Amino acid sequence: MTTTGELRRRLERTRGELRRRRVDGLVVSPGADLRYLCGLDAHLDERLTALVVPADAGPTLIVPELERGAAAESLAGGLDAEIIGWSDTQDPYRLVAASVRGTQIAVSSRMWAGHVFGLQDCGLQPRDGQGIMSTLRAVKSAEEVDALRRAAHAIDAVHGEIDQWLRPGRTENEVAVDLDAAIRAVGHARVDFVIVASGPNGAHPHHLASDRMIEPGDLVVVDIGGTMPDGYCSDSTRTYAAGREPSERGRRVHELVAEAAEAGRRASCPGVPATDVDAAARRVIRDGGFGAEFVHRTGHGIGLDTHEEPYIVEGNASPLADGAVFSVEPGIYLPGELGVRIEDIVAARSAGPDVLTEAPRELRVVG
Structure with missing residues (x-):
């Protein structure tokens, strides 16, 4: 069973990898990468769910408001991560932009193209984060x-x-x-x-x-x-x-x-x-x-x-x-x-x- 201590170590390694690659932050959508970093097993759909890991600050988990309770009850709720719920009248991509200092971000390789375009529209400059996640996940604890x-x-x-x-x-x-x-x-x-x-x-x-x-x-x-x-x-x-x-x-x-x-x-x-x-x-x-x-x-x-x-x-x-x-x-x-x-x-x-x-x-x- 993955523990919050293990997740914290993974997040710290992630921040180190971001700094090494001179990337301002990592944005991860639902899938194995999200589960690896925060323990949340969420659905990938048109409503954005994203873990934002800045290179120099703690993580923020952005979820649809109707999923916020489940996110808080998951392992992610024990990580001291800020969990922000957004309503259908809000723009979640602006919440992502506000959670990272800078514009150079890496995104999980399986993020839907529509979400990537939404991040671009907010002034962020996404790049493929596959190399970062592969480096982290290829070595098992x-x-x-x-x-x-x-x-x-x-x-x-x-x-x-x-x-x-x-x-x-x-x-x-x-x-x-x-x-x-x-x-x-x-x-x-x-x-x-x-x-x-x-x-x-x-x-x-x-x-x-x-x-x-x-x-x-x-x-x-x-x-x-x-x-x-x-x-x-x-x-x-x-x-x-x-x-x-x-x-x-x-x-x-x-x-x-x-x-x-x-x-x-x-x-x-x-x-x-x-x-x-x-x-x-x-x-x-x-x-x-x-x-x-x-x-x-x-x-x-x-x-x-x-x-x-x-x-x-x-x-x-x-x-x-x-x-x-x-x-x-x-x-x-x-x-x-x-x-x-x-x-x-x-x-x-x-x-x-x-x-x-x-x-x-x-x-x-x-x-």
Whole structure:
């Protein structure tokens, strides 16, 4: 559970980052950035909700009057932040302008364009605040790693019961419906995605689910994740064999992906450039003869968003920080035939890679 003490430390780091970048203030709209900085889980809509963090003063939370009570009762109410409610006859953008000294502001990257234009009309000069927020959120505190471990163990529990739902004769959609319910049952507040990709559908990395009936011997990619009540996300992929052993080619592909995933996890240490983790996993698959069939990056950061910095991709020379948490998820996709992906969540720690997900990775025959 995020505490007000943790939020205050995040706000102080934010002010330091603003001063370093010579920006007068940061304006954050609803979403993961807002929850990260003040603990408020608010709706993004046409009425402006914004946390204003000046570089040299305390924060101000500007909310529609009808939301002020809820904001005061959230963690934000314990931060000594001024909470200002505005009515539908007021201009909230002028309240933002009055809350920051200067005109150079950074805004959260997911702020609606209409709100950005409203800030410009008040004389402010917005710039993209993605770099600031990525710098802050890419390094997880011990409390955040613990939250992500709880999320990982919850999704592990769903994989652990896969035999209940995945078997030949059922459709992908039928399995997906059961998985959706199971993700909620183990403690997630929201289901973010359920991928059940059987046989040739496994060759599409972002296939969700269809009316295709699962056949004996199919390899089935099961990629599931959700958001826990504290806002932190889970994401884990395993590939199963339905009903009986797959083809020899399918088993070989699974072995290569498992070896690549292990290589990527071993390389996930602080100070290692993200591109090197990608290369470690990709090298195994390339040497196995399937380099062209590994069609996506090796991983992505995870936290209050399922996808965030750091991205484990070729060309990202940024060294992994102690406390970075991200997926390692190599895959091989053979069009019209099959697909295999294995995904774990890893924290780069000075003592060595800390793998948060623990579900078995070997090829299991289920159903």
